[in-house]
Amino acid sequence: MSTRWYPIYQRGNPQLRVFLPNFWMKLVHPTPKQQPNIVHFQCSMEMTKHDIKNYLTKIYNVPVVDVRTKIALGRFRKDPGKGYIVKDDDIKYAMVTMPKNMTFEFPNLFEKDQDDKAENEKSLAEAKKTYRAYIDRNKDRKDVPSWFSI
Incomplete structure (x- = not known):
């Protein structure tokens, strides 16, 4: 049984009701x-x-x-x-x-392209460089919280 409640009929026009299917x-x-x-x-x-x-x-x-x-x-x-x-x-x-001439191949959702892999490695290297610069900039300020620096 569906959990959707459709609006009750009201007099007058236009009827502002949208009927959505209960099927999935x-x-x-x-x-x-x-x-x-x-x-x-x-x-x-x-x-x-x-x-x-x-x-x-x-x-x-x-x-x-x-x-x-x-x-x-x-x-x-x-x-x-x-x-x-x-x-x-x-x-x-x-x-x-389906008809005999049609074939269905289940999609491979987790296949990664080489371009994506190279882009991810580049992004990771950039993040490591930024983090290293942050550590070097604040290495003498051990008692100051990290959110306090500008």
Whole structure:
């Protein structure tokens, strides 16, 4: 269930209401190796297969051939502090099949370019030089706080 509260209808025009969707989707890595035209998502429990297909085609212009969904039950565990049993939320997974000629490659978010590495090293060297100048300037003033110098 959504936590959004929509404004109550009021008489008169214009109606200043914006209806936001209660749906969300999150791209996840598949646990087993999949074909390159299959993409896995975590999605809202209220979404149906038709909602998922419309969401991807209308908003992101992704051609969808087939959608399969699965609900994974949340884990039962013992609360470490109180000792009673709690259940994690259930999760709905959607496996979306795209046409055979399309491939999806999961983005590598943590890949660094060589330019970024060189720029970071240059910035670090500049910071070290500035800090060394600050230490040399205040080495004879041990009893004065650092924020007091100009």
